[in-house]
Amino acid sequence: MxxxxxxxxxxxxxxxxxxxxxxxxxxxxxxxxxxxxxxxxxxxxxxxxxxxxxxxxxxxxxxxxxxxxxxxxxxxxxxxLLRTFQQTRIYGAMNCVENMLISIPHRKLSLMDAFGRNTAEDHERALHMLEFVGLYEKRFLQSGSLSFGQQKLLEFAMALMNEPxxxxxxxxxxxxxxxxxxxxxxxxxxxxxxxxxxxxxxxxxxxxxxxxxxxxxxxxxxxxxxxxxxxxxxxxxxxxxxxxxxx
Amino acid sequence: MSAKKLVLYGTLLALTIAAPFLFPNFKTQLATLWLMIIVALSWDMTGGQMGYNSLGNIFFYGTGMYVAAVVTIGIVYDVGEYTQASGGGIYVWTWGQYFAGMALGTLAAGLFCALCAFLIGWITFGLRGPYFAIGTLGVAIAAGELVSNWEWVGGGQGISMPNYPGDFDQFKLVIYYLYAVLGVILFMFVAWLYQTRFGAAINAIRDDEGKAEAMGIHTLRYKLITWAMSAFFVGAAGAISAFQLIHFEPLETAYQTINLGIFMVVCVLLGGKGTLWGPVVGAVMFQVFKEATWNYFLGWQWVALGALIVVVVVFFQDGFMGWLRYKRPEWFGIRVESKDAATEGAS
Missing domain, CATH: 3.40.50.300 (P-loop containing nucleotide triphosphate hydrolases)
Structure with a gap:
């Protein structure tokens, strides 16, 4: 390797x-x-x-x-090259799905793309990743209200969403x-x-x-x-x- | 869009168009209401949605006024000569010249303010939290002082706009509809913007800018663009104000940091930061409160306003929409939903 x-x-x-x-x-x-x-x-x-x-x-x-x-x-x-934080950093005022959608890889995004909406594929991947870490049922809750462990899982899912x-x-x-x-x-x-x-x-x-x-x-x-x-x-x-x- | 929403928006739009005929004695107050809605909505773009609390947005309002004045006067007469005469000379505008000045002046005001936001933002976006607020406030105060010493645009005496060539009642109607059209465009614009990836990105900056950077979001680019868009609308609103007021001066009217500069923030706090409807609801509440106290508690109006600000800041920090979200979370889509209950596309 x-x-x-x-x-x-x-x-x-x-x-x-x-x-x-x-x-x-x-x-x-x-x-x-x-x-x-x-x-x-x-x-x-x-x-x-x-x-x-x-x-x-x-x-x-x-x-x-x-x-x-x-x-x-x-x-x-x-x-x-992406990192997660020891103290766990997520966007607390937003729900889990929104957190995931923000985490789409911005390196692939032109400024014009940024003025578009998230695609159905983005949504599907977000839900898939949330299911992958076991947060599917809590996806519409404000992420700041999740427990610390769940926030860690969410942060991990967000990192995966970014396709590092x-x-x-x-x-x-x-x-x-x-x-x-x-x-x-x-x-x-x-x-x-x-x-x-x-x-x-x-x-x-x-x-x-x-x-x-x-x-x-x-x-x-x-x-x-x-x-x-x-x-x-x-x-x-x-x-x-x-x-x-x-x- | 659901049928319920369509009815709501249709009713509001009809009300907007009919308002000056339903309340013919309140045309000026209604126009001011739209001005408050515009400055509140555009303040919320950075303050509520992006987490950058600017106290200097009044800079764009004042600058918009002056740009509109210079353009409107400049396309017909020499600006320096005009301000030297301080109303003593004879200057007339034809209908065509007046409306050409209005259209060009408003557009130029918006564009120039957007450019200013880019340049100021380049420096001030290095600041965070209260430092950004104070930094932008400093820019607004300094601009007011600078302009009041700039004789070419009338200095501390201010500058006079051309008089409306038609009758005064019609003039009030024109001003009302100008504000209303700008306000409706702004509302539709932000309603669209907050649905895009761009909207999500500026929300990310608000919630945790360090995280947003670590996730590869172009934070500075998005911050500059957001502030420039916000400045465009404030500048255009300032231009309309310039025509409405006819005569204005730099410190008390154009760069009025302690009046409109603070009112726009209070509107947003009243209605709820970071929500689409918050600034609109807040502006209506504020304007009603202000008109009521200025009419019925004259002499105590500033005390009442101060008390209102204290009550809002202490007890209703999330504003009306925040209170509503706390009481009725399901209206805002906050719920636990298992996979079986989901109707939409699961993976």
Whole structure:
């Protein structure tokens, strides 16, 4: 598998805090890559750097061999590199269907298209995706009134609606009812295998990430601590130490 | 469109056409009502639908007035000479010249204001929330001061429009219908716009702009276009006002930040932000309240208006339509619907 995202030598500081120091990693096309690490280890900062949320201090980030570290958030999103948020961000005043319809891929939309209405096909896909994540019955409710877990599922469905090439998920299972987690894992895997979306996932739930990922990177104190297959990472003493605080 | 809606819209349209004949003594008040509807609807395009609360839309109203004046005078006479004479010279307009000025002036006012919105928006759309409101207010205040020092357009003395060549009663009727036509066009325009993907995109910007950016929506482009469209209608309404008032000056009439500049926001808050009918309902409520207090509580009218604003802001933040949606959610399509109950196309 070739690399679709190549991060090399990326550093990012906030004042005196070195959130990322000389990070290099790749995300393989078509695969599921995991990113783990203790709280405050710089995972979300790395995500934010990749999607253009803030400028990086040094290094290079390439998406399909194109340098994207100087591009703006919406430009990167239109390339097909999409992210979801740790705190879950949806359009609260609108119902689920409207949330889905807004999420149609705008990279395919000319200004004239924007002044048209959504097509029957758009509606059908929106309903299909809502059914895919199990929110079909709640589709006409204001999305802000849904539970946190349901909002996470909605955000995931919105991301799928956008037909991304790569999806960066920031803790997709956090705050989701344990019985729903299995369903979500299944859907993430199907998004990967059926829709062919490359996944790059930050996750604290080890059971989830060890089951899903082909390759895992572990960050600690803003530095790349370890990388490898899930079984290698699980047995890595440095990773265990980092999580238990020996580092 | 359902039959019920068709009847409703038909009745309202008939009422609009018949109103100045049904209430012949209230032509000016009815015209003002339409002005309020226009500025409220166009304010809501950015304030309610896009989440950018501008306090500077009055800039477009005032600028529209001046553009209309300059165009109308300019196509017949020299503007500088005309304002120098301050009404002392003899200037006459034929019917043809008057209406040509009106048509061109109104169109030019709209287009020029749309262009201004583009340029101002380029700078101010970097601001968020209250900073945007204050920033746009600053633009409006500064414009008023600048124009009042610009002698070519009459400076602080203001500028006079040509008198209507016909009789005064007919003039009132013409002004009423101009506002009404602009208002109806605006209403139909926004009713269509909010159904499009564009409408959905600006709603997304209102609810979470960061998310909209992360989803690849062209946020700046949509914001600029929305404000420009809004400015077009405010500018055109300002142009009609210029003809209606005949004489106007910069600070109290054209760039009247504390009157119309605030009234348009109050109308929208009364009726309900971010709804199609809210600004219309709000403008009617506001205009009735204003006329009633100005007539029956003269001397206390500003107190009453202030009290109204306080009550609305404290108790009815979502306005009339918001209150209605809370009481009757099913009228707005908010419901739990299982797959079996659905009649429309399920996947």
């Amino acid at each position: 070739s690399a679709i995202i190549e991060v090399s030598g990326v550093s990012k500081s906030f004042g005196g805090v070195k959130a990322n120091a000389d990070i290099s990693m790749t995300v393989a096309e078509g695969g599921i890559t995991g990113l783990i690490g203790p709280n405050g280890s710089g995972k979300t900062t790395l995500f934010n750097s990749i999607v253009g949320y803030h400028p990086i201090d040094a290094g290079s980030i390439r998406f399909r061999s194109q340098e994207i570290s100087r591009m703006l958030v919406p430009e990167i999103a239109r390339l097909g 090439t790569v999806l960066l998920l920031d803790e997709p299972t956090a705050g989701i009812n344990p019985t729903l987690i299995n369903g979500l894992i299944d859907r993430l895997q199907r998004a990967n295998s059926e829709f062919g979306i490359t996944l790059f996932i930050i996750e604290h739930n080890m059971r989830v990430i060890m089951n899903m990922a082909d390759k895992i990177y572990c960050l600690a104190h803003g530095q790349m601590l370890a990388e490898g297959r899930p079984d290698e990472i699980q047995d890595d003493q440095r990773v265990i130490d980092a999580y238990l605080g020996a580092h």
